[in-house]
Amino acid sequence: MSISKIESHVEQAKAHLIFAHGAGADKSSEFMTRFTQLLNDAAYSVTRFNFPYMDRRIAEDKKFPPDRMPKLLDCFEQVLTDCEQDLPLYLIGKSMGGRVAATLSGDSEINSAHLTKIKGVICLGYPFHPIGKPEKLRMTPIETLKKTALILQGERDKLGDKEMIATLDIPKLCQVVFLPDGDHDLKPRVKSGKTHEQNLRQAVREIEVFIGE
Structure with a gap:
């Protein structure tokens, strides 16, 4: 499988993060690029990559839907396999990418050597449910976690806001931190x-506390 990647290494890095994009924007989106810069500034090396459907979108200039979860998992695991780092390794994902990261960390099919590599999972705007369908919860990846996880969620995220998440039974391995007035991209309203x-920047500080470096 050919996977397009962007490597952003820093000297004396404290950890290496494999960063997966969300359903609608690729590895070079404004959000992915800026957040990677902030992670680099905090002394973390980052690998960004595209899932196969996203490369196809770009090549054919058509909006294909995301691949099914098995194919997304295969891609993420391949990036993990190719990552030859002695640094502590974390999986991080924006929206759908975070869901895939959480699923991978609890996947019984994953190579045990790969699972050992993973120190934790970070989700930026976890998609707890589709927009407008809070009854269709996507809790399985969180409930089957085998690694500690940090979810950084906007308070008014339409895929899981603070009020709704307060009603859920979040496993002990998972910590949820809310960003003030943030939407699904963690963006607050001007009036806030x-x-x-x-x-x-607050999200990156929370990551530093989570990693503990």
Whole structure:
């Protein structure tokens, strides 16, 4: 499987993060690029990659839907296999990418050597349910986690807001931190007095605490 990647290495890195994009925007999107820069500034090396359907979208200039979960998992595991790092390794994903990362960490089919590599999972805007369908919960990846996980969620995320998440039974391996007035991209409204950049920087600080480096 040919996977397009962007490697962003820093000297004296504290950890290496494999960063998966969401359903609608690729590895080079504004969000992915800016968040990677902030992670680099915090002394984390980052590998970004595209899932196969996204490369096909770009090549054919058509909006194909995301691949099914087995194919997404195969792609993520291949990137993990190719990652030759002695650093602590974390899986991180934006929206759908976070769901795939969480699923991979609890997948009974994953190579045990690969599972040993993974120190934790970070989800940026976890898609707890489709927009407008809170009854269709996507809790299985969280409920089957084998590694500790950090979910960084906007307070008013339409795929899982603070009020709705308060009703859920979140497993002990998973910590949820809310970003002030954030939407699914962690972006607050102007009237909140917060900025998107402030929320992104707070998210990176939470990651630093989670990793503990």
